[in-house]
Amino acid sequence: MEDKKITVAHVQLSSCCGCLISLADTYEKFPDILSSIDLVYCQTLMDAREIPEADVILVEGSVCLEDHHALEVAREVREKGKTVVALGACAALGCVTRFSKGGQMPKPVHGSFSSLTEIIRCDLAIPGCPPSPELIVEVITAIIRGDKEYLKPFIRYGECKHESCGCDLIVNVINKSLCMGCGICSASCPTRAIEMIDGRPLISPHLCVKCGVCSFQCPRIEI
Amino acid sequence: MDPLGNYKSIISARATDKRILKRAQDGGIVSAVFIYGLENNLLDGAVVASKEKNFKPVPKVATTPEEVLEAAGTKYTVSPNLSVLKSAIREYSCEKIGVVGTPCQIISTRKALKYPLGFRHLVDKIALLVGIFCMENFPYMGMKIIVEELCGVRLEDVVKMDIGKGKFWVYTKWGEVKSVKLKMTHPYEQSSCHVCTDYTAELADISTGSVGSPDGWSTVIIRNHRGEEIINNMIEEGYLETRPIDEGKFGLGILKKLALTKKEKNMKEIEHRKKLGLPVPPDVCGLLQ
Amino acid sequence: MVEKIEIAPTTRHEGHAKLILEVDREGIVSKAYYINTTPIRGFETMVAGRPAEFAPVAVMRICGICQTTHGIASCNAIEDAIGCEIPEDGRLLRELIGLGNRMHSHPLHHLLTLEDFVKPGEEDLKVDTIKLIQRMRKVGQLIVDTVGGEGIHPPNIVIGGMRTNISERARAKLYYGLRQFEKDAQRMEELYLELIERYLEEVGIPDLGSHDYPYIASHTTYGNKEAINWDSVVEIPPQRYYGDIKIGESTSVMIPLYEGVPAEGGPRARLVKFGNFRSGGSAMDINIARARENLGAGYRAMEILDELDINGETKVTPEYREGSGIGVHEAPRAMNTHFAQVRKDGRIKSYRIIAASNWNFPVVEKAIEGYPYQYAEVIVRAYDM
Ligand SMILES: Cc1cc2nc3c(=O)[nH]c(=O)nc-3n(C[C@H](O)[C@H](O)[C@H](O)COP(=O)(O)OP(=O)(O)OC[C@H]3O[C@@H](n4cnc5c(N)ncnc54)[C@H](O)[C@@H]3O)c2cc1C
Ligand code: SF4
Ligand code: SF4
Ligand code: SF4
Ligand code: SF4
Numbered sequence: 051m052e053d054k055k056i057t058v059a060h061v062q063l064s065s066c067c068g069c070l071i072s073l074a075d076t077y078e079k080f081p082d083i084l085s086s087i088d089l090v091y092c093q094t095l096m097d098a099r100e101i102p103e104a105d106v107i108l109v110e111g112s113v114c115l116e117d118h119h120a121l122e123v124a125r126e127v128r129e130k131g132k133t134v135v136a137l138g139a140c141a142a143l144g145c146v147t148r149f150s151k152g153g154q155m156p157k158p159v160h161g162s163f164s165s166l167t168e169i170i171r172c173d174l175a176i177p178g179c180p181p182s183p184e185l186i187v188e189v190i191t192a193i194i195r196g197d198k199e200y201l202k203p204f205i206r207y208g209e210c211k212h213e214s215c216g217c218d219l220i221v222n223v224i225n226k227s228l229c230m231g232c233g234i235c236s237a238s239c240p241t242r243a244i245e246m247i248d249g250r251p252l253i254s255p256h257l258c259v260k261c262g263v264c265s266f267q268c269p270r271i272e273i
Numbered sequence: 274m275d276p277l278g279n280y281k282s283i284i285s286a287r288a289t290d291k292r293i294l295k296r297a298q299d300g301g302i303v304s305a306v307f308i309y310g311l312e313n314n315l316l317d318g319a320v321v322a323s324k325e326k327n328f329k330p331v332p333k334v335a336t337t338p339e340e341v342l343e344a345a346g347t348k349y350t351v352s353p354n355l356s357v358l359k360s361a362i363r364e365y366s367c368e369k370i371g372v373v374g375t376p377c378q379i380i381s382t383r384k385a386l387k388y389p390l391g392f393r394h395l396v397d398k399i400a401l402l403v404g405i406f407c408m409e410n411f412p413y414m415g416m417k418i419i420v421e422e423l424c425g426v427r428l429e430d431v432v433k434m435d436i437g438k439g440k441f442w443v444y445t446k447w448g449e450v451k452s453v454k455l456k457m458t459h460p461y462e463q464s465s466c467h468v469c470t471d472y473t474a475e476l477a478d479i480s481t482g483s484v485g486s487p488d489g490w491s492t493v494i495i496r497n498h499r500g501e502e503i504i505n506n507m508i509e510e511g512y513l514e515t516r517p518i519d520e521g522k523f524g525l526g527i528l529k530k531l532a533l534t535k536k537e538k539n540m541k542e543i544e545h546r547k548k549l550g551l552p553v554p555p556d557v558c559g560l561l562q
Numbered sequence: 563m564v565e566k567i568e569i570a571p572t573t574r575h576e577g578h579a580k581l582i583l584e585v586d587r588e589g590i591v592s593k594a595y596y597i598n599t600t601p602i603r604g605f606e607t608m609v610a611g612r613p614a615e616f617a618p619v620a621v622m623r624i625c626g627i628c629q630t631t632h633g634i635a636s637c638n639a640i641e642d643a644i645g646c647e648i649p650e651d652g653r654l655l656r657e658l659i660g661l662g663n664r665m666h667s668h669p670l671h672h673l674l675t676l677e678d679f680v681k682p683g684e685e686d687l688k689v690d691t692i693k694l695i696q697r698m699r700k701v702g703q704l705i706v707d708t709v710g711g712e713g714i715h716p717p718n719i720v721i722g723g724m725r726t727n728i729s730e731r732a733r734a735k736l737y738y739g740l741r742q743f744e745k746d747a748q749r750m751e752e753l754y755l756e757l758i759e760r761y762l763e764e765v766g767i768p769d770l771g772s773h774d775y776p777y778i779a780s781h782t783t784y785g786n787k788e789a790i791n792w793d794s795v796v797e798i799p800p801q802r803y804y805g806d807i808k809i810g811e812s813t814s815v816m817i818p819l820y821e822g823v824p825a826e827g828g829p830r831a832r833l834v835k836f837g838n839f840r841s842g843g844s845a846m847d848i849n850i851a852r853a854r855e856n857l858g859a860g861y862r863a864m865e866i867l868d869e870l871d872i873n874g875e876t877k878v879t880p881e882y883r884e885g886s887g888i889g890v891h892e893a894p895r896a897m898n899t900h901f902a903q904v905r906k907d908g909r910i911k912s913y914r915i916i917a918a919s920n921w922n923f924p925v926v927e928k929a930i931e932g933y934p935y936q937y938a939e940v941i942v943r944a945y946d947m
Contacts, residue, residue, distance in 0.1 A: 064601050067576045068626020068714045074670070075393070075713060077700040081692055095674070097573045114601035119578075146623045147603050149612075154604035156799045157814050163603065180626065180714050182393040203388065226552050230410070230465040232374070233332065233353025234381040237360075238391030241619045242717040242725070246332075248413060249351030249463075256613040257717075259623065263391035269381045270465070272555040273388075317731070336731065363711050364718075366732035393713060 056105040056194055059091035060137075061127055063120055064147055064163055065111025069138035070094055072180035076187060083187060086194070106193055107131030112140045112147040113169045115162040121169070128170040133193065135174045135204075137186070139261035141166040142175035142207055143214045146259045168211045175207035177214065177262030179240050203266070203273040214262035216243055216253035224250055228270040235264040276532035278475025280496045283525065285486040286508075286515040296345040298435070299483040300491030302513070303373050303403050304345045306479065306503060308338040309512050310371055315503065316400055318367030320374075322352035327428045328420075329413065334361045347405075349434050349441075350416040351463065355381055362398050369400040375407040376471035380557050383476045401499065404474020406482025406492075408436070408535055415461030423458070424451040437483060467542045468554055472532040479504065485518060485528035492518065492528060564592060567935055571599075574674040575947055576627055582809070585935045594930035595804070596923055596942060597813045606913045614640050614721055614882065614908050621900070622715045624917065627670060630663035630706055631893035631918070632900070633719035638785065639902040640721050642887025644880060651874030652723030655709050657784045658866045659716060659724075660891060661859045662705025665743060666713075667894035668829075668852050668859075669698040671946045672750065675849055678940045679757040691753065698746045698856065701739040705863065708732050723877030733867055740864050747856035754853040758846045771845025771941035773928040777831035778820050778897055778921060783862045785891035785898075792888060794821045795899075797916060803924065815923045818916050824924035827896025828945065829855045845929050845944040852894075852946070882908030893918035895946045919947035 060070060070092075074080055087106075091098045101107070107127045114120045127134055139145035144165040152161020167175050176189060192200040216239070223229045231249035243257035244264060251264070266273050277283075287300030293308065294301050310316030321344035323333040330352030335341045354374050361367045372382055379402055389396050411419065420426050420434070424443045433444040440452040474480040478500035485492035495501045507513045518524050543553045570580035577600040584593040605624055609617045618636040622629035634656055641648060648656075673695045680688050703713040708728055710716020718725035728736075762768055780789040796819050801810035803817040817824070825831075829851035833839035839851055886903040896918035903911040922945045929945075930938045 062578070064603055066623050066626035066629070068623070068629065071626045071670075072393070072714055074696075074699070075703055077696045077703075078693065080696055081689070093571060093573050093578075094576060095574065097677070099571060099573065114603075117601040119599065120601060146608075146620055149608045149620065150603045151607060152604055153607040154602050156801070156810075156816055157602040160602040160604065160814075163601075176390070178390045179623070182389050182391065182395070184392075184394070184396050185388060185390045188388075222552070227464045228468065228552065228554060230375075230377045230463065230469065231351035231353050232378045232381040233356030234358070234378075234385055236353065236356040237358040238385070240391060240712055240715060240717060242711065246353040246356045249353060254615075256616045257619055259619060266388070266390050267381075267385060267392075269377070269384045269557050270554045271552070336729070359711070360726075363708055364726050364732055365729045366708055366735045394707065 055086065055088040057090045057102075058087045059101055059104040059107045059131070060089070060094070061091070061101060061107055061109045061123060062093060063109060063111030063123060063141065063166065064114050065138065065140045067094060067110070069110045069180040072183050073186050075183045083190070087190065101126055101130055103130045104132070106133045106135060108135045108137040109141050109166055110137045112144055112163040112165050114160050115164060116160050124166060124169045133173045134170065135176065135189070136166045136172040136208065137176055138181055139177045139179045139259075139263075141172075142177050143167070143260060143262045145179050145261050148213055148260050165211070167208060172208040174201060174204040176204055177207060177266050179259055179261035179263070206273065213260060214265060215260045216255070216258040216264055218265045219251050219253065219268065222265065222271050223268055230270070232269070235268050238263050238267040276529045276536065277473050277494060278496070280494045281501055282495045283518050284493050284495070284515050285490045285518050286493050286504075286513045287490045289511055289514050292342065293345065294489070296342055298345065298347040300481075300486065300489065301345065302481040302491045302493055303405065304341050305507065305512055306401070306403055307335070307341045307371050307373070309507050310369075310401065310503070311336070311338055311341065315369060316371045317369045318361050318365055319371040320354050320358055320361055322348055322354055322373070324348055328416070328431060328434075332357045334365050334367065336365065336367070346433060347435070349436070350411050350413045354378055358382070358385075359392065359395070362395055368398050370398055371401040371403060372399065373403045373405065374474075375410065376404055376474040377407075377469055379404040379474045379477045380471065384557060401479070401503065402477045404477030404480040406473050406480065406484060408472060408531065409462040409466040411458070411461050412463050415463070418461055419453065419458050423453040426451050467539055468546065470536045470539050472535040473528070484531055485524045490516070569939060572939055572942060574677065574943060576625065581930075581938050581942070583930070583935050583938055589934050589936070591931050591933060591935050591938060594927040594938065595809050596926050596930075597809065598815045598923065599812065600814050602814050606915055609910045609913050611909055614902075614904055614910055617902065617910055617913065618719055618721065619717065621915065624915070626714055627667050628663060628893050628895065628898075628918070629715045630659055630710065630719070631891045631898045633716060634660050635785070635889040635891040635898045635900040636902070637719055637721050637889065638891065639887045639889030639900040640904060641880070642787070642889060643885040643902050643904040644883050644887070645885065646722060646878065646880045648723040649875040649878060651727060651871050652876035654866050654870050655724040655727070655876055656719065658863055658870070659706055659709040659719065661783060661863045661866075662702045662709065664859045664894045665702030665705065665856060665863070666699040667702070668856050669695040669702070669750070671852060671894070672754070675943050678943060679761050694746055694750060698743055698750065701743040704739050705736055708736060720877065722880040725877060727872050727874065727876045730872060733870070733872055737864065737867055740860055740867070743860045744857070747853070747860050750856060751850070751853040754850055758849055762844060762846055765937070767933065769844050770933055770937055771929040771944060772843055773826070773925060774842065775823060775925050775928060776820065776825045777834050777841065778825035778827045779832040779835040779892065780890050780897050781892050782832050782836045782858065783892070785889075787888050787890045790890065790897075795819070795916070815920050816916075817924050818920050824928070825921060826925045827918060827921040828894075831896070832892060845941045848944045882906065895919045896921045922947055
């Protein structure tokens with residue numbers, strides 16, 4: 051029993067695949083990570099064509115409501131996964147697909163994308179565009195170890211079904227007299243949308259992709 | 274309540290290098306540690322607070338002893354040092370980084386190390402966290418009012434500022450010294466400091482400040498193996514000279530007292546804000562240890 | 563009797579797709595449809611009306627493997643539209659980061675095709691090759707991380723140039739990484755030559771997956787708008803291209819044509835157009851061309867490090883004005899083109915993308931036809947889509 055590896059599936063919805071690539075950016079450690087689990091499905095890396103039941107299903111991407119298949123897959127992962135993980139900001143928070151609105155050839159009706167957390171119950175959700183390789187590995191390790199304490203923030207993100215954005219720092223930190231100007235939000239932003247001006251984060255809304263990283267990284271708010 | 278957090282030992286120390294002492298705030302511990310690290314391949318970069326004209330702080334990745342020296346000295350205003358943390362590992366390609374920061378910045382860094390969500394390939398490149406004691410901080414314009422309005426000195430003339438003996442001190446390039454009672458400076462503190470309960474950077478590898486040691490010396494709290502190793506080597510190789518910490522009222526006594534005062538005072542503020550239904554910072558210190 | 567075979571979903575590539583094959587009595591494919599069923603997130607309409615700076619940031623997120631090439635093509639298009647010249651060192655860094663991306667993407671694709679060519683019992687070879695691939699990718703991603711700020715969706719590619727230059731230390735580190743890459747890329751090319759030769763011999767079809775469409779490529783290591791006659795580039799809806807409305811409706815890919823016909827883009831196309839690589843051969847040649855391009859990328863990257871002035875300016879502040887422009891970058895998979903119309907106020911008026919892999923969708927279908935259906939997926943994978 052103690053030697054049995056957990057079964058893991060990776061499922062891609064409307065995503066760029068960057069979250070999976072992030073995991074692959076563990077380079078020489080990648081094979082070891084794969085052998086610490088039992089990967090049972092990952093369309094990008096292997097030939098299994100049907101999502102099997104699995105202890106953990108990592109789902110990347112948001113859900114296109116005009117795509118019947120996508121909704122089916124969302125339902126299917128909830129049924130088949132003991133633990134469903136929304137991997138990355140598209141699945142967790144919507145991310146760049148929050149800006150989608152349809153009208154593009156040849157599928158002009160594809161225009162409504164929701165985060166996976168809005169469509170099905172997710173046990174864990176990981177923001178980030180993409181989450182760093184090191185963080186993904188930490189989370190997988192914590193799942194294997196059953197380390198609920200470490201997973202706490204991700205459980206919370208799994209529950210919260212609202213969008214996220216750099217402006218959250220304004221509302222939740224600066225406006226609440228909590229920002230002390232450490233600058234970590236600025237460094238963490240994957241699009242460099244945050245500049246520190248007069249000791250406070252200044253968010254360029256047109257560079258923000260709503261990945262939720264800055265809020266997650268801020269030490270002054272509960273994650 | 275444990276006022277100082279976990280630590281292995283506490284000493285008084287100062288740099289032996291006169292160049293460092295000349296530019297440093299107190300005993301030059303921070304600069305000496307970074308220079309020692311750079312010269313001995315323990316570090317290849319340090320995240321520091323440099324400054325521009327008029328004491329405007331500028332976060333910077335220092336990769337040479339000269340750049341570390343340029344950044345020596347306390348800026349009594351917010352310097353978002355961590356905003357350059359990622360540049361250090363990207364365009365600067367550092368692999369062994371030292372970080373100096375106020376207690377809150379050390380907390381942010383520890384959190385990023387535990388949950389490196391937006392910090393691809395960072396974790397194994399942070400080599401040393403040096404925390405500086407901190408009772409409160411001022412917005413830039415707050416500092417300007419203290420210097421220009423309360424002390425009557427033009428910011429451009431200031432070479433050093435300091436807090437000690439209950440006063441805020443300003444030293445000018447003309448050799449003058451002005452001061453004002455800390456009571457007068459309180460209205461200019463940034464309010465987010467009032468919910469901060471960490472005085473001595475409890476999550477750093479090494480914490481240092483002036484309180485508890487004689488003028489020109491620093492109090493150094495060695496918190497873990499990593500901090501111990503580097504300080505011991507520096508002492509052995511003559512980079513630092515030390516004296517035992519004064520265990521009494523003017524040494525450890527006052528340090529503990531101030532640390533406790535900050536905790537108690539700001540815990541009250543936290544409770545007060547809770548009562549008003551306002552959010553307060555999570556207890557990250559507990560979470561991260 | 564014609565039988566219909568459906569392979570769904572196809573595996574070991576990015577995105578969602580399926581193959582619909584009409585197969586004759588001998589098992590030979592008479593008609594192939596390669597249908598991309600990925601929902602359209604609509605990056606073209608997403609950026610319209612928004613400030614131009616949003617465009618590169620957004621469109622990078624089309625693909626997490628070749629984000630860099632979208633960022634480059636986007637900035638090139640917008641700069642072309644507003645008549646913005648970027649500084650030479652910015653241009654060099656842009657080319658360098660594009661090569662870094664290729665140096666991670668190509669090996670990653672070897673990882674996805676490897677399974678097609680190693681045999682059961684060759685576990686050691688497989689494990690060693692995966693290590694080799696990851697070592698190569700690490701160098702490629704190191705370039706993108708260092709020059710671009712993030713290995714995935716590099717934010718330093720900005721309109722006007724590159725956000726920052728790199729340090730002396732960084733340059734040295736990249737140089738030593740590239741020296742290692744050079745060795746590994748040589749090994750990779752040898753290995754793929756051997757594996758493909760063996761594979762084709764065993765299959766017994768030396769020209770497996772050949773087709774007679776032309777090639778399209780603009781440059782070997784970067785992208786050159788001038789090399790293409792843009793009047794001859796059109797994109798038509800799949801409904802029109804396929805004739806069959808049901809098939810046309812099911813795919814998410816617009817069909818690009820050059821001079822009225824599909825054209826193959828990517829490693830082979832580049833090496834044929836600008837080198838002396840064999841044209842018209844088996845689709846497996848693309849796997850070899852890809853391996854060879856790794857080497858070329860490594861050498862050019864080292865040359866760029868030499869040419870780069872690390873104290874040089876890398877960026878100008880763009881001055882927005884009305885205009886339309888084309889940005890071309892040779893993505894790992896094919897030529898990637900962005901078309902941008904910019905308004906006077908610096909917002910995007912309209913935006914269009916011919917993503918690299920779109921070129922190869924109709925080509926792949928042609929390449930599958932005339933060969934036994936069992937090899938359809940192997941042919942698809944040679945194309946990296
Ligand atoms: C806002 C503030 C409040 C302080 N309050 C106290 C106090 O109550 N009691 C006490 O004992 N000590 C306090 N200190 C610490 C003290 O002023 C010295 O910084 C410390 O003793 C280190 O001195 P040194 O000679 O070892 O360092 P030096 O060699 O002078 O180096 C100091 C280092 O700190 C960095 N730095 C300077 N200003 C900032 C800043 N604003 N934010 C982040 N990094 C900075 C510099 O870049 C430099 O690397 C405070 C410091 C700050 C910034
Ligand atoms: S979160 Fe970012 S990296 Fe992940 S799938 Fe979405 S766009 Fe790609
Ligand atoms: S500001 Fe940056 S980190 Fe914050 S949500 Fe937007 S893109 Fe993400
Ligand atoms: S991370 Fe939080 S506390 Fe730090 S500067 Fe950003 S908003 Fe302020
Ligand atoms: S008092 Fe606390 S929050 Fe304010 S600067 Fe000092 S450590 Fe940071």
